Amino acid sequence: MCRRPAAPPMTKSIVKKVVSDAYRRIYAVARKIPRDRVMTYGAVAGLARGARVVGYAMNAGLVPVPWQRVVGLKRRGVGRVSIKDPVGGARQRQLLEREGVRFDGDGGISLARYGAGPEHAAAARA
DNA sequence: CAGGTGACTCTTT
């Protein structure tokens, strides 16, 4: 049955977000992220142009998007969970590990291996 | 309309 685990309140404000073209664009990209793969906010936004907006879109959490596959960039080639909520961050990490993504001792993710960006495609394939 | 905030990123000191 369709049980909704902690379904967020569908307020008009939230609906308005989904209608936004920018949000739709972000959701479309996030949805394209393959399993066992991660993408940085900058990659989803196209660069550091609207990286913040990407986080906003994920925060909405009203669309069936694998927000867990969207991570922040800690260092060049290394990603990391940038969620503000410690609970949500831990959950994301667990979900990613569950899909096969391995974390570094410093909580970093090797984008060269799990990066879903076109630039990392070659590295990811290797 | 203007100000403030944020799951970001980059450059410079």
Added chain:
DNA sequence: GAAAGAGCCACCT
């Protein structure tokens, strides 16, 4: 290598 500042875009008050 760490810290601070600036840039950017969208949403909320």
